[in-house]
Amino acid sequence: MKLILTQQVSGLGEPGDVIDVRNGYGRNYLVPRGFAIRWTRGAEKEIESIKKARSAREIATVEHAKEVAEQLKAVRVRLRTRTGSGGRLFGAVTAADIAEAVRAAGGPDLDRRRIEIGNPIKTVGDHRVSVRLHTEVTATIDINVSEA
Known part of the structure; x- marks a missing residue:
């Protein structure tokens, strides 16, 4: 299952990263808790806004x-x-x-x-x-x- 992370998840990645996880983990844990959204071509466009928001509040260096x-x-x-x-x-x-x-x-x-x-x-x-x-x-x- 291909997902886009909306929050940092230890061991998976940062907000805006596109990850590939098992269907059950994505469907039963990541998506319902708001840690990720399903990857689609439309959602792919949201990656830039997620990364901009992350860089605004992130400690950069x-x-x-x-x-x-x-x-x-x-x-x-x-x-x-x-x-x-x-x-x-x-x-x-x-x-x-x-x-x-x-x-x-x-x-x-x-x-x-x-x-x-x-x-x-x-x-x-x-x-x-x-x-x-x-x-x-x-x-x-x-x-x-x-x-x-």
Whole structure:
């Protein structure tokens, strides 16, 4: 099945890339979640607009990615959320929550899709997440989740 990626998917490619995957993976996972659209001649014309949008918000060079990584090291991120008994959260901390907390702490604007949370954050305390800034640069953010 031939698809055009609309978002970055680890191991497959960047937005605007034309990929060939198995039918079930494309039909049941990539297309319903909005990660890709079916390839057609009409959709082929959309590739340029997808790539232009990507380049506008993307960190273009390795040097710029390293600068952003240094900015992230200097930022102290505190996230206050509702908790229940025993320090358990109501729900989990999402990538969008983390991106907003970094912005509020004075850090750079991050695309929530680039934030990778290893294990779901469901407890109060210190946690570490990684951010894919560039294909060659990954930064880590230490997050302190506390009770609101």
